[in-house]
Amino acid sequence: MEEPTTPTPSQRPKVLLVDDEESILNSLRRLLRGQPYDVLLATSGAQALDLLAQQPVDLVMSDARMPGMDGATLLAQVRERHPGALRIMLTGYADPSAIIKAINDGQIHRYISKPWNDEELLLILRQALEHQHSERERQRLERLARAQNAQLKQLNTSLEKHVAARTAELQQTADMLDLAYEELKRSYVTGTEVFSLLANLRLPPAKQTNRQIIELMRGYSKVHGLDEASSRDLTMAAALYNIGKLSWPDSMMVTPSDLLHSAERERYRGYPKQSESLLMTLDPMKDAARLILHHQEHWDGSGFPDRLKGEAIPFGSRLLKLAVDFVELQRGLILERQMNNDEALLYLRQYSGRLYDPELVEAFIEVCMTLLNDVALIDPQVKVLNTRELAAGMILARNLNADNGMLLLNTGKVLSGPLIEKLIAFEAMEGGKYRVFVKEPEEPEAALEAQG
Template sequence: MIDASKGMDVPLPSVLLVDDEPNILGALNRTLRREGYRLLTASDGNQALALMQNEPIDLVVSDERMPGMDGAELFGHIQQHWPDCRRLMLTGHADLSSTIRAINEGHVYRYIAKPWNDDELRLTIRQALDHQQAERERRRLEALTQEQNRELTSLNAYLEERVRARTGELQQLADMLELAQSELKHSYVTATQVFSTLINQRLPSQLQTNTQVRDLIKAFAQTHQCDDELTHSLLMAASLYNLGKMTWSDRLLATPSDALTNVDRETYRCYPVTGEGLLMSLDHLEETARIIRHHHERWNGSGYPDRLKGEQIPYGARLLGLAVDFIELQRGMVLQRRLPRDDALKLLRKLGGRIYDPELCEAFVTLCIEQAPDLGVDGKVVKSLDTRHLEPGMVLVRDLHSESGMLLLHEGKQLTRDLIERLIRFEETEDTHYVLWVKLPDDDAE
């Protein structure tokens, strides 16, 4: 047995030559000794298999016909135990059955006929080993890829778990912040209610308008589906809009705005700015402060303090201005006489397009006519209904007079089915039509 590469440091491809004829083995050794292989030899199949038990073999070159175990049987054993080893068959016979058996059982890489061409033999072995090396590299890379995929899968699972854990932490933090924000907003609402109460303590009872203004704003926001932030700012502004009046004298507080002297008028016109200034330091009331500052601006630009015109006026300020003027007209705080509710609504509608946003004014007047939130009593809804839509249990909140001025029903009267039917018959007899302002029963209150 010859080991031509013994003593070399770099592992070389191991090639096992198997033939029962020593001269053939010698010829093969001479042909391949300069190719840089580690050459080993065996004289039969059994010796070759014993050698392969102890030596790593990359390629076997075997004669087809040998005593005992022929080449096809040898290659069958090699295929079973060392499938990665490449196999080349040397044959000098045209035995078709042996050829088929070697192909089926031994998976022969290639046949080489005797006598062989040295260059062809060297090229064939080189190609076989190159193919083997490429296949090994493919398997190595495939195994590496699978291992990396397993690692990536494991890493992804770890990252997903970390993301879930972090997401849970962030959600907890967000919930805590939302709770803190909610508590802070609640604190501002509570403080606003306190301020509103203090304002009312300062004002005569007939000049305490905050509650009615707030009811109007709330009803309008609900009916027209204003967003939550705007609604919140508007309700705060409705509660605090006259905060700037707290520095006024009792005389100025009781004087209608159209009866003010020039000096008093300048003081009067400063109260929206004063109110804004008192709220500006509170971060969550910035929009509220802006609404209060501009609620006396006018659609035609004649208002104050900044003479804004048209849509330059913040939407919330336009709405607050309508609600404030509507209530204060009825309280005698604008003109030197109190306007009846219906007359105040007519005046608002008349001034739409000059003093008020025309579209907003029309929507506001319609709300007041159909729902009358400013007439609410003890938090209950008041509506304007004709006799056909009345229900037993409703309570009148305004006296009902006939067209001749005769009192038909007084404020506070609770309607019954019989009373409603008599009203309908009276309408038919008089050929007229009545609209009643009623408070809804407790179980229908919104």
């Protein structure tokens, strides 16, 4: 039998209570009256399975001892037929074998002893359903990300067909994009940047932040000689720090945080935890996820989610907080008034020792000033050239993005003659002018190989 559709987040959770004693069912129903749940009742295991076959149910709480089909057997059947439903056993007697059976066969979430404590039972139900909702939301966002990626692949395929039907020059452009896409698959860090571009589709260009924050993290890492692992974690954290906001409505996404009303503000305070929860399942993202979790903590302990204070806040989180606020202040995502660069830097210095690590503020501002004046000053070997000044063998020192935000080439790519020609063709098609950050090859042989 086909399982009923999983409830959508907008529906009230459905709780199925199973007990052969109607007086127990009535007591439970009175207890749950006024709670934000739809309550279903069944006096036997068979009746409970019939109800589950007819409609989706979020949680099943069954008595352990019932005639015909006991609670452990019922919950094992529920797990097999409707694995998405949480399972709780209510037992009024000490029977370790029944509890063990329920745990092993039914994989129950909890068991509760009779007589129960009303407040404790309500708390268990609420926590179980909140956990279930959070897990479903995580799965929904993962499905959304996969769907968006599939759409991107379809767009690439469509673009390739369109280019092939037009001119050989545009076909070269498609080949270059294919090459860039293949390189993205080899780099986990680059993959997070691509995902952040997809997430930014929820925002108008003037409100997008991730790309600038990524560049700030890379600039700081370069100037201060951070090790590769720390730089990688900071880059991934910058790319995905706001992934927890994807479930927000569009209006909330573009509203300055200082103007959110109380309910929205509470949801806003939960986004670092939501972002961390979504990423913790990916092992290479665990350290970056921890930085994201604490990037809204304040130096004086007034931040969230854990009110950490001072150096108890991870260094990377303190640095990410500075970069996020510096960019979001200029995007109008914190205050109603959008600041310019100088005003945003002044704001950081003004709140040094309250919101920000006072020593880190000055180091960060120094990096920002360097970046704003001339990014190439970070590394004297870096040159800023236009596409027609490029030469085979040069190494890309910074990600190259199209004007629409699409990642064309990633850092470390060795330029070849054909690749430069494709880049010039794509630039002409877009009608833009690219500033390309490059280094000369360390070995002369590299230029010869690129030309070949």
